Amino acid sequence: MAESWATFGVDLHVDVARTGSGLRRGLTDALREAVRCGRLAPGTRLPSSRSLATDLGIARNTVADAYADLVAEGWLTARQGSGTRVAQRTVPAVPASAARRPRSSRGPAYDLVPGTPDLASFPRAEWLKASRRALTAAPNDALGYGDPRGRVELRTALAGYLARARGVRADPEHLLICSGFVHGLMLLGEVLRRRGARTLAVESYGLDVHWGLIERAGLGSVPLPIDELGTRTDDLADRDAHAGGTPGGVLLTPAHQFPMGVPLRPDRRAAVVDWARRTGGLILEDDYDGEFRYDRQPVGALQGLDPDRVVYFGTASKSLAPGLRLGWLVLPPDLAPEVMAAKGGADWSCGVLDQLTLAEFITSGAYDRHVRASRLRYRRRRDQLVEALAARAPSVTATGIAAGFHAVLRLPPGTEQSVVRAAAWHGLAVHGLTSYRHPAAAPPPVDALVVGYGTPSDSGWPGALEALCGALP
C-alpha cells in the first residue's frame, strides 16, 4: 500500500506495506527523491530521527539508517551539534549511477557471513580521544614521508602488546605495518616467488580471496588435508618426496582454523616448525582472531616457537574495524629487508595518523579494554547461539566455538544446500562450509553452516539469531 506522508512540510511517498529493510529502503528512496527534486532545499535541517519516526509511526532505527545511507551517499550531512541537514550542493550532483548503485543495505536483512566484527561497537569516542592525544604529541616530521616499516611508536607498542597477549617474540625493528592481512600476504607472496618458491601450502578450507592473491603472486596454492584435530601438517613432510617439490611455505591459522574453528594441536605445531627448519620453508601464521578465546587461556602464537621461521600476521580488522586498514607482520630478521623492499621504498606506507592513534590506543590501555569488552560481547552471543540451538534445533551442533566470533554448525547429512536456501528466504546471508573449500581439496566431511555471530550489531543480533533458527532443520 503506497501512502503519502506529509511531514516537515514535505510529502514522502513510501510503501508502508514493506517491513524491515524494505521500509528503510523506501524511506531512503523517498528522501533522496525529495532532495534531488529540490523539495528539500540545501541546508534544510531534518527532524531528529526520533521525531520523524514518531511522525511516521515507524521504528527510530529505520529512520536513523535511512539518514545514514543518505549521508554516505552525500545527499545529507550530519554534524554533531547541528543535526542532519540537506547537503550544500557546492559540489556537482553525484551522477545517478553513483547515487543509485547497489548498496549493502539492499542485501539481506541479517548478515552472518563471518569476517567482520560488530562495527556498531567500534569505540568511536575513545578512538577520537586517542587520535587527539596522538596528533597533539606527534613531532612535525611524523607527518612526512616515513619509515616504510611504519611509525616506530606503533611498532614499539605492538611489540609489547604481542609479547604480552600472544607470546610473540617481536623486535620493533623487524615489525612491519601494512594495510591489513591481504597487503601482508601480497608482500610475502612476492618475496617467496623471488626466492624461487613455486607453491605455497594452504589449508583445505579457507578464503578464496587468499588463494587468488597467492596465485596472482605467481605461486600455486596446494591444500593440506584437514581432520578433526586441525590441519594435517604432517602431510607437509610427505610432500618432500613428491615430484612437485617442497612448497616454499605454508599459510596457517593455528590459533583458530578458519573456518573449521579448531586450534592446531601441539604435536602438529611442532611438526610444522620441524618441517620449516628442515626444508628452509616459511610458516605464514594468520592470527586473525587470536585475542578472542573463551574457554581457557589463549593459544599462544606459533611464532613464539621459532621466530626465525615464522612470519606472524596480525590485524586490527577483527579487534577494531577493517576500515582502519591496519595490519602488522613480525618478520624473521633475515627476511625483513626483502619484505621491506617489496613494500616499495620510503614512499609506500600506511597513513601515519591512524598508526599514531593505534599506538596511543594500545599504550593507554584502551585497546585492552576494548578487546575485553568485545570478548564478553561475543562470548555472550556464542552462549545464546548454543542455547538457542539446543532448544530449537537439536539436530544441529555448534563446533569450533572456543574462540573467535564464528561457529561451524554441523547439519544433518545432505541438508547444507537446502539450509542455505532457507536462510536466504529468511533474509539471512550465511555460507555453507562447501563455499570455503579449496578447489583441489577433498569434499567436506560434514554438512555445515559457517556462522559469523560477530557481525550484527547488538540490536540486530536477536533478529539474526531468530532468523537463523527459523532456517535450521
Add this chain to the structure above:
Amino acid sequence: MAESWATFGVDLHVDVARTGSGLRRGLTDALREAVRCGRLAPGTRLPSSRSLATDLGIARNTVADAYADLVAEGWLTARQGSGTRVAQRTVPAVPASAARRPRSSRGPAYDLVPGTPDLASFPRAEWLKASRRALTAAPNDALGYGDPRGRVELRTALAGYLARARGVRADPEHLLICSGFVHGLMLLGEVLRRRGARTLAVESYGLDVHWGLIERAGLGSVPLPIDELGTRTDDLADRDAHAGGTPGGVLLTPAHQFPMGVPLRPDRRAAVVDWARRTGGLILEDDYDGEFRYDRQPVGALQGLDPDRVVYFGTASKSLAPGLRLGWLVLPPDLAPEVMAAKGGADWSCGVLDQLTLAEFITSGAYDRHVRASRLRYRRRRDQLVEALAARAPSVTATGIAAGFHAVLRLPPGTEQSVVRAAAWHGLAVHGLTSYRHPAAAPPPVDALVVGYGTPSDSGWPGALEALCGALP
C-alpha cells in the same frame, strides 16, 4: 665545553659549546640517558619547554625539539593537559638499536630538498575537528571492508574540488583513492604492462624513484628531451617510426615540470593529446602541486582536454602532508575496471578514517582555507628567496618560480658540484639539477640547484635562506 646542568633535580651533561642541531642532539642524548638510567623515573612530569629553556639559557625550540624526538622514540609521552612525562615502560624497553637508530635530526641543520611541504603548518586543530565530525557522522558500515575505489564521500568531494580548482572532469565513479602518487603509479604500471606496453615515456628530469617503479612494473622508461619551453612532447610523434615502437604512455608534470619548474606550453599540451588519440597511448598527468600558482591563474589540468586519454594523479602530500598517504586517480572510464582490479579487490584500500576526514575537510571549506594560507606562505618565501639572491648572489637567477614550492637556481657554468659541497658545509641539504637527470637523458643544459623552499618551518626558513646564500657563489 661539557657542562653539567642541575635542573629539576637531575644532572644533564650537555656540551653547550654546540649550537643549533648539535645542542638539540646533546640535550636529547642527555635526557634519554637520564630516563634510561632511571634518574628520571617513569611518570615524572618534565618542566615545560619554556621553563626548561629559561633554566638552561637556551632557545625554547631546542627544548621542544628534544622533547619531540624523545616522544617519537617512546622515552617520553606528551598529552594535552598533562604535559610531557617520562613514559611508563609497561612495554619492553625499546631495543638500543631502535632507540639509537640514525634520525633525521642528526642530518643537516636545514633541508631544502624539494618534495615535502612545511609540516609545521599542518592544520592539526582543524584536521582534528574534521575528524571528529566525520567519525561522528559516519554510518557503521563505513568501518567495514569498503569499496576498493575508496569512500564515496571522498570521491564525491574530490570530484567537485578538482572540477572547480583544476578543471578536471571527474565522475566519482571513476575516481580511485590510493595511498599516494607512488601507489597510483604502481597500479598504472601494472595495467599498462598487462595491456602489452613495453615502455613508458618520461621527462628527462624527474625522480629516480618513479623510474625505478616503472621498471619494477616491467616497463622501460624512455626520457623525452626538455627545453626552455618544457618537455618536447612533439618528440613522441617522431618515435612512432622508430624501431622501439610507440610507448604505452607518457608520464608528465604539465602544470609545473618537476624539477625544471616550467608549465607545458599550450601547443605541446595539444601535441601530446593528439599523440595519445592517434596511438591509443595514455597520458599520466602528475599534478603534484597544481594548487600553488602565484603569478596568474592556475594552469588547468591537461585531463580537461581529454578525460578518455589522460589519467589524472592528485595527492595530499604537497597540499597537506605526505604522512596521510592519500592520493587520487581520475581514470578514463574504459580503464577504470582494470585499475581497480590491479588495486586488488575489496580488501585492499586505504584507511577510511582519513578518507572521511579529508572529505569533511574539503566540503567544510577548510581545505580551501589551508591551501590559500599555504599559497601565501610559500609565495612570501619565494619572494624572499628572489630578493636575497638579487642582493647577495647576483650571478644566480631563480627560474621556475611561478608555481609550487621549489625553484631552480641557475649557477655560473661549472659551479654546481662545488656549490652543493659548500651547501653541505653550511649544514644545508640541497640537490644539484644533475641529480634529477634520467640516466638516458642528455646532460643538463645549465648548472643549477633545485631548492625546495617549502620544507623548512617558518622559524627555520630564515636560517635556511641565510645558509643558502652563504653557499652560493
